[in-house]
Amino acid sequence: MDLQLSGRVAVVTGASKGIGLAVTRTLLAEGARVVASSRRTSPELDALAGPDLVHVAADLMAPDAPGEIVARAAEAFGGLDILVNNAGGPPPGVTLPRGSFLDAGDEEWRAMFEFNLFSAVRAVRAAIPLMLERGGGAIVNVSSGNARQPSPMNVDYSAAKAGLTNLTKVLSAEFGPRGIRVNTVSPGPVRTAWWTDEGGVADMFAAQAGTSRDAVMDELAPGMMNLTTGRLAGPQEVADVIALLASPRSANTTGADFAVDSGFLKEI
Structure with a gap:
């Protein structure tokens, strides 16, 4: 299937390994131009080097970093069509899993929300004006099955991802009429x-x-x-769903949450 992504410009965060690396590789294979962001590069990401790939070394815990990454897309490729907020998990200095709500204090909660929610908020805030200039775009936020499956393990992470899933619905409702589709992919264990x-x-x-x-x-x-x-699941299995949601093939899909979780979520 041709995903009709040739020439489109994408930003992918957390792109040096795992799901983000698989998304970057897939988008490039489909003809997109990609700004790939991560704290540092990796041999696997370096192997994708070419005229359609720009790597931006950035720490998403820094408030200015998401906007700078998005601005790099406009500078390098003239605009932005796709944003994949993939970076997430334990921020620097935080170890998961936790066993109890009592295991995390205020600083751990702040760090978890900075990395897993606020960095996405800032990236979206920077991306929307660029997408509106081009008549629309696609945003895919990578959440988690734990956003909808409460657990005493990793409660701060789950709460941040629940916020990201909620944010996706709000953005979809506000900006869908203006051509920007916003969806969530919620992996289970990968x-x-x-x-x-x-x-x-x-x-x-x-x-x-x-x-x-x-x-x-x-x-x-x-x-x-x-x-x-x-x-x-394997990272590519998640990346394939993200690429489809980023594609015009999904032109009438917005505000949706796609579980790629090996059947982890069983509730309606």
Whole structure:
């Protein structure tokens, strides 16, 4: 399927690995021009280098950073059509998972909201005027299944993502009539560095359960989370949905929340 993205300009945050890297690779393959943002680059992102890719090293905890990333798209490629707010998870200095609401104080809550909600708010604020100049655009906010599945684990992260999902609905209603579609993709557990890296979540669970990292990801975690498919999702599976929502092929889809979560959410 031709996603009709050739020549369109996109910004992707958290682009050096995981879902963001897969989104960047997919958009480039579809002919888009991409400004990819991350704190630092990676060998995998460097391998995509070419005239249609600009990397912006930025720390989204800095209030000015989202606007500067969006401005770089206008400077490099003349405008903006697509914004993918993918960056998220534990901000610098914060370790997840938590076990209880009582495990996080005010500073941890502030940091979590800065990274997972406020950075997206700032990026959207900068992107909307550029999109309106071009007659519209598409914004995809990467939320989480935990936005709709309350849990005492990672409660501050879940609350920030719930705010992002709510924000998406509001933006869709206000700017949809002006040609800007805004949707949410909510992954469940995905085989990203947060799980797979040495010292990551899989290793933490493996130490507690007396098993291996692979056994956690292949058997223990899918069972604990009651995943319908029996496995964690791959980053590309999430990226494919994001690319479709960014595409004119989804021209009448807005204000929607797409779960790419292995069947994690079972409520209506």
